[in-house]
Amino acid sequence: MTEDTKIGGASxxxxxxxxxxxxxxxxxxxxxxxxxxxxxxxxxxKPIYKYVRIRWGKSNEDAKxxxxxxxxxxxxxxxxxxxxxxxxxxxxxxRICADRFVANEAKAAKRLKRGxxxxxxxxDFDAAENELQRxxxxxxxxxxxxxxxxxxxxxxxxxxxxxxxxxxxxxCESRGKLIHFRLFxxxxxxxxxxxxxxxxxxxxxxxxxxxxxxxxxxxxRREFRRIALDCLREMxxxxxxxxxxxxxxxxxxxx
Amino acid sequence: xxWLSDEAIARLQAASALPDLAGTxxxxxxxxxxxGMGTVYLAEDSVLGRRVALKVIxxxxxxxxxxxxLLREAQILARxxxxxxxxxxxxxxxxxxxxxxxxxxxxxxxxxxxxxxxxALPDRLRVFQRICEAVAFAHAHGIxxxxxxxxNVMVGPFGEVLVMDWGVAKILREDPAxxxxxxxxxxxxxxxxxxxxxxxxxxxxxxxxxxxxxxxxQARGEIDRLDERADIYSLGAILVFLVSGKKPxxxxxxxxxxxxxxxxxxxxxxxxxxxxxxTARYLDGSPVSAYPENVFHKVARWTTxxxxxxxxxxxxxxxxxxxxxxxxx
Numbered sequence: 001m002t003e004d005t006k007i008g009g010a011s012x013x014x015x016x017x018x019x020x021x022x023x024x025x026x027x028x029x030x031x032x033x034x035x036x037x038x039x040x041x042x043x044x045x046k047p048i049y050k051y052v053r054i055r056w057g058k059s060n061e062d063a064k065x066x067x068x069x070x071x072x073x074x075x076x077x078x079x080x081x082x083x084x085x086x087x088x089x090x091x092x093x094x095r096i097c098a099d100r101f102v103a104n105e106a107k108a109a110k111r112l113k114r115g116x117x118x119x120x121x122x123x124d125f126d127a128a129e130n131e132l133q134r135x136x137x138x139x140x141x142x143x144x145x146x147x148x149x150x151x152x153x154x155x156x157x158x159x160x161x162x163x164x165x166x167x168x169x170x171x172c173e174s175r176g177k178l179i180h181f182r183l184f185x186x187x188x189x190x191x192x193x194x195x196x197x198x199x200x201x202x203x204x205x206x207x208x209x210x211x212x213x214x215x216x217x218x219x220x221r222r223e224f225r226r227i228a229l230d231c232l233r234e235m236x237x238x239x240x241x242x243x244x245x246x247x248x249x250x251x252x253x254x255x
Numbered sequence: 256x257x258w259l260s261d262e263a264i265a266r267l268q269a270a271s272a273l274p275d276l277a278g279t280x281x282x283x284x285x286x287x288x289x290x291g292m293g294t295v296y297l298a299e300d301s302v303l304g305r306r307v308a309l310k311v312i313x314x315x316x317x318x319x320x321x322x323x324x325l326l327r328e329a330q331i332l333a334r335x336x337x338x339x340x341x342x343x344x345x346x347x348x349x350x351x352x353x354x355x356x357x358x359x360x361x362x363x364x365x366x367x368x369x370x371x372x373x374x375a376l377p378d379r380l381r382v383f384q385r386i387c388e389a390v391a392f393a394h395a396h397g398i399x400x401x402x403x404x405x406x407n408v409m410v411g412p413f414g415e416v417l418v419m420d421w422g423v424a425k426i427l428r429e430d431p432a433x434x435x436x437x438x439x440x441x442x443x444x445x446x447x448x449x450x451x452x453x454x455x456x457x458x459x460x461x462x463x464x465x466x467x468x469x470x471x472x473q474a475r476g477e478i479d480r481l482d483e484r485a486d487i488y489s490l491g492a493i494l495v496f497l498v499s500g501k502k503p504x505x506x507x508x509x510x511x512x513x514x515x516x517x518x519x520x521x522x523x524x525x526x527x528x529x530x531x532x533x534t535a536r537y538l539d540g541s542p543v544s545a546y547p548e549n550v551f552h553k554v555a556r557w558t559t560x561x562x563x564x565x566x567x568x569x570x571x572x573x574x575x576x577x578x579x580x581x582x583x584x
Contacts, residue, residue, distance in 0.1 A: 131258045158259050161267055165259070188266050189259065218277050222351065225271040225314075239318075250314060251268035 022090055022237040025080040037080075039234055040090075041071045043163060046128045047091075047155035048098055055148050056102050064125045070101045085237035089245070095152055131158075157249055160235070164228035165189065171223065179206055183213060184220035274311040275351035281309060289313070292325055292422045297360060300344075307344060311355040322354040328422045329356035331398055339389025341409075341417050361417055367405035370497060379497040380508070380538055382408075385416035387490060387531035393418075394483045394527055397428040401481070403489035404468040405496050425481060468492045471518055484520040487530055491515025491523075494534075507537050507556075510546035 024036035049067040052058050058066060074080065074097065083093045172181035183202060203210040232249055236242040259267070274296065276283055281298040284306070288295050293312040300307050312325050332343040346356035366382070373379050386408055390400060400407075400421060407420040470488035472480050494512040498504035511533050517523045524530040533543045540560030542548055548556065558565060 127258075154261075158264060161259055161264055188270055189263050215277075218275065221270045222275055222277075224267065225351070228267075228271065229314075243318075246314065249268070250272040251265070 019234060020237050021234045022080070022083070022085060037075050040080075041074075043159055043231070043235055044091075044094055044156065045071060046131070046159045046162075047152050048094065049125065049128045050131070050155050051095065051098065051148065051152055052102060054151065055099075058102075060125075060129050066102055066105060067125075069105070070098055073101060085241050089241065090235060090237075091152055091156055092149060095148065153248060160231050160249065161228060164224055164231055167227045167231075168220065168224050171227070172220070177216075177219070179208065180216040180220045182206070183216050184224065187217060188221070272314060274309065274353055274355065275349050277350045279347075279349065281307070281357065283309075292321065292328070298357070300357070306360045307357045308360040309355050309357050311349070312353050314351070314353065322348075324422065325354045325356065328424065331421050331424050331426070332356075332358065334396060335393055335398065335421075337389055337392045339385055339392070339416055339418055340421075341419055361409045361411060361419075363409040363411040363415070363417070365406055366408035366410055366416075366493075367496075369410050370405060371500075376498065376502075376505075376508075377538055380534055382410065382416055383490075383494055383497055384531055384534055386418060386493065387527050387534070389416070389418040390486055390490065391527040391531065393424075394486070397426060399425040399427060399481060399483065400486050400489070401425055401473065402465060402468075403486055403493060404465050405493060406465075408493075427482065470520065472520060482520075483526060484523045487515050487523050487527060488517075488520070490527065490530060505537070507543050507546040508534075511537065511543055514545035 021036040021039040024032050025040065027033050027036065045067055048070060049063055052063045052066050052070075053060070056063075056066075074094075079097055083090065088096075168184070169181050172178055183206070186197065186202065197205070199210045199213040202213045206213075208216075228249065229246060232245055233242055236245055272294075273283060273286075276298070280300055280302045282301055284297040284299060286294060287297050287308065293310055296309045296311060298307055298309045299305070310325065310328075312321055326346060329343050329346040332341065333346075336342065341361055342359050344357045344359070346354075348354050370379065373382065386403075390403065393400060398421075400418065401423045402420060403418070407418065409417045409419055411417065466474070468489045470481075470485040473485050473488075491512045491514070494508070494515065498508050498512070511530070514533075515523055515530055524533070529544075533545055536543050540556060542553075542556065546552075
């Protein structure tokens with residue numbers, strides 16, 4: 001029992017085998033830095049876009065520009081060099097940076113388009129706006145009743161789970177396990193408000209045994225969890241931070 | 256990437272947090288509760304066809320030291336075969352890397368919730384005695400509980416009392432009865448003990464135990480000094496909890512709790528058996544060692560103890576006197 005566990009690693013030490021975008025963002029290697037910043041932008045641009053829309057009441061177009069400019073500036077000015085994981089969560093740090101940035105931009109009353117393409121992640125703002133509109137009612141309620149930290153955390157979880165679902169889909173495709181993913185999609189992603197299909201019904205639809213439905217779903221969920229936690233580890237810089245964030249991500253709250 | 260609704264996120268969170276029981280004999284039924292060390296689930300043992308409780312370490316807490324501590328708790332429970340201590344059936348590691356152990360599923364109620372419905376003081380004291388018996392048994396096997404409190408006591412539907420949650424227990428000495436071929440559990444009294452066997456402080460540096468029920472030396476973090484008297488202090492605090500209510504507690508009972516909770520552990524009961532014996536003496540109407548009596552107290556206790564006989568004698572004398580009075584008239 002003194003061996004490192006698969007996910008946790010050695011007690012109190014962030015495992016070197018896991019790549020951390022937060023740590024790599026301060027690397028001297030430009031390629032490593034770029035990769036790290038892309039990973040951070042991929043996980044955070046949607047939450048930040050929605051945050052700017054809700055918290056600052058910006059229009060769709062203004063929020064797009066501000067989000068792009070913010071991440072461009074984040075990379076250019078090396079803001080992340082000032083980030084101390086021991087003092088704050090990355091999410092909180094980014095929120096404070098975003099608040100300052102938007103406030104300064106408002107003061108300047110004129111935004112400058114900064115080197116388009118400085119962020120290499122492709123930002124699908126239409127999709128983000130659609131998400132915002134789809135959840136419009138709830139979003140307004142959320143914004144009025146929750147702290148902005150809670151709102152951003154919720155959106156970060158949505159973004160990270162979305163990335164994990166995409167990775168799971170690609171992984172299942174490459175391993176010839178598309179049925180596994182489809183079952184996961186039907187059972188865990190698409191069942192809002194509707195009666196869930198029973199395992200027997202799914203087995204009939206996919207022409208497999210009901211026990212296969214159980215096993216395939218278990219496989220997909222296990223892989224999803226592994227991918228989501230790996231993604232989360234990339235966004236954290238220490239074991240303690242990872243555990244804190246994993247509790248929020250998995251909704252584990254001790255009584 | 257498809258948009259994930261709040262409901263989908265909740266389902267993904269629930270599915271991700273659940274233990275992966277693939278390849279085990281257990282089928283998950285529902286989540287029962289959680290604590291500092293992990294979450295307890297109700298499951299079915301598909302081989303034996305019975306319900307069990309699975310204690311599983313939470314995924315975010317999947318660290319070598321906590322895994323070791325959970326396994327250690329299972330080993331301690333396995334050592335303590337007593338009607339007042341929940342029996343452990345199985346332990347191992349799940350497919351997702353989480354350590355778990357299976358134990359009897361206790362369908363009872365926590366003492367902190369139940370106590371207010373136990374009306375009579377003697378009934379409360381009998382529950383307290385059952386707790387003392389389980390703890391005394393553990394002490395006899397060289398194990399301190401270190402987190403005794405009403406929340407860690409379950410009372411079953413047939414009045415059975417079980418002491419739960421041995422996650423921060425301390426092994427004072429190797430149990431002679433367990434020596435032999437079986438691997439021992441690391442004894443936690445050495446400066447050289449590995450970090451995994453020094454669980455008194457959590458990763459956040461907080462002292463394990465519960466304020467209000469923790470002995471002063473435990474609250475001060477004097478790990479190496481802890482002995483049976485730390486649990487005796489906690490038992491005294493449980494006794495206070497049990498006798499606190501609308502009616503003032505009898506002075507003798509309060510004296511028992513005060514002796515158990517003495518600031519200086521040298522002034523506490525030397526053993527849980529002594530504490531239980533004093534409680535039994537109170538229930539029996541005999542003098543308790545913690546409460547020196549004057550003449551009036553003795554008379555009051557004596558009359559209480561023999562109130563039925565005294566009543567009968569008094570009734571006899573009154574009838575006799577009335578009879579004599581009537582015959583002489």
